[in-house]
Amino acid sequence: MNNLLEHYKVLGVQVGAGMADVTSSYRQLCRTYHPDVSDDPGAEELMKRINIAYTVLREKLKREAAFRERQPYTRPTRRYTGQETRQQYTAEQTAEQAADVNASKEAHGVLQGYFEAINAFDYGRAYEYLSNYDKQYITRESFIEWRESVSRLYPMHEFRIAGGSSVAAVTWGDDKSFQARRFRVMVTEDDYADDAKHSGDIEKLVIYENGSWGVFLGYRGVGELTRSFDERFESKRRRDIAKRWEELYTGLHAEYNMLNINGMRRNVTRELYRQRRFGGSMTFAVISIKTSGNNGAGNDELLRSAAKTINNAMRETDVPAYAGDGVFAIMFVELRKKNAEDIISRLAVNIRKNAGSKLGARADIEYVHESFSGNGYADIDALNKLLKKFRKKL
Numbered sequence: 001m002n003n004l005l006e007h008y009k010v011l012g013v014q015v016g017a018g019m020a021d022v023t024s025s026y027r028q029l030c031r032t033y034h035p036d037v038s039d040d041p042g043a044e045e046l047m048k049r050i051n052i053a054y055t056v057l058r059e060k061l062k063r064e065a066a067f068r069e070r071q072p073y074t075r076p077t078r079r080y081t082g083q084e085t086r087q088q089y090t091a092e093q094t095a096e097q098a099a100d101v102n103a104s105k106e107a108h109g110v111l112q113g114y115f116e117a118i119n120a121f122d123y124g125r126a127y128e129y130l131s132n133y134d135k136q137y138i139t140r141e142s143f144i145e146w147r148e149s150v151s152r153l154y155p156m157h158e159f160r161i162a163g164g165s166s167v168a169a170v171t172w173g174d175d176k177s178f179q180a181r182r183f184r185v186m187v188t189e190d191d192y193a194d195d196a197k198h199s200g201d202i203e204k205l206v207i208y209e210n211g212s213w214g215v216f217l218g219y220r221g222v223g224e225l226t227r228s229f230d231e232r233f234e235s236k237r238r239r240d241i242a243k244r245w246e247e248l249y250t251g252l253h254a255e256y257n258m259l260n261i262n263g264m265r266r267n268v269t270r271e272l273y274r275q276r277r278f279g280g281s282m283t284f285a286v287i288s289i290k291t292s293g294n295n296g297a298g299n300d301e302l303l304r305s306a307a308k309t310i311n312n313a314m315r316e317t318d319v320p321a322y323a324g325d326g327v328f329a330i331m332f333v334e335l336r337k338k339n340a341e342d343i344i345s346r347l348a349v350n351i352r353k354n355a356g357s358k359l360g361a362r363a364d365i366e367y368v369h370e371s372f373s374g375n376g377y378a379d380i381d382a383l384n385k386l387l388k389k390f391r392k393k394l
Contacts, residue, residue, distance in 0.1 A: 272379060
């Protein structure tokens with residue numbers, strides 16, 4: 001996609017949109033089309049186009065912002081008086097530069113301490129770095145409550161000073177003027193839904209007041225901010241709960257108290273992501289119960305007995321599912337190859353034992369399995385390969 005207009009079109013934003021709109025649209029598209037959460041066969045290719053478009057537009061907006069902030073260079077001029085010599089002027093200039101460097105270091109130290117406390121969730125200590133101006137309107141309790149509201153809605157944030165400092169003159173709402181230093185701060189958020197890191201820049205002011213530097217927030221209504229963040233958090237929590245219940249009901253085979261094949265696909269995808277990220281072992285098993293010698297009612301009773309036996313043998317981390325036609329798929333988490341044959345064969349024996357007369361003389365139980373550990377990562381194709389023997393597929 002060489003045409004810049006195509007990038008805007010892929011992200012679904014208007015031409016000339018700002019960084020906030022581009023980032024918001026990108027995150028929404030990730031939650032919809034990422035291959036880990038989307039069943040669309042073209043999701044992977046579309047996700048590549050979305051990532052390229054976001055990268056191009058983000059770099060474009062950063063270059064434009066840097067260009068706007070660039071100040072034209074003007075050569076300083078000064079007229080010398082009769083008593084003033086070049087040496088005196090040079091000494092004054094050196095002293096001013098030293099003072100400027102010291103001021104920048106002090107301002108940077110205050111901001112560094114503030115964000116170290118924020119990253120450590122020590123909001124009481126962070127409050128001490130606020131400017132005296134902010135402390136007139138913000139109490140310690142309201143500041144702590146506000147920061148806790150932010151962390152609930154946007155967890156796993158990391159703040160890091162990425163650039164600065166430039167001199168700024170700030171005039172706030174009551175026409176009070178401050179000498180200020182402006183810093184660029186990188187904010188990083190981990191998004192486990194698509195295993196990505198979303199980063200963005202913010203500007204932070206440190207103002208000089210009454211002989212000391214302090215972080216400038218400029219918020220008087222922190223109570224209102226707290227209520228706003230809590231309302232958004234509660235709304236997000238309700239949406240997440242509704243989504244999980246929907247996934248549960250659409251992926252559940254209620255008659256056998258286990259997942260159906262669609263629910264199995266989602267759980268296998270999540271577990272494969274966990275294994276690739278943190279390591280571990282895994283075993284896929286497929287058990288087929290052929291009941292050609294039984295009538296229809298007897299078959300149903302037999303399958304319910306088999307499903308009950310399988311469910312009773314599972315741990316909380318294992319995932320069983322019914323694929324239909326007497327075929328059960330099971331994902332054993334942290335089960336190694338040397339133990340798999342013994343455990344799965346005993347499971348087949350227990351199914352036969354618990355079924356008793358329901359199994360029938362001509363009925364048969366077959367099973368296949370495959371284990372993965374170490375660097376041998378599993379994937380959906382490995383489970384489909386086992387299911388294919390019984391004409392099933394995830």
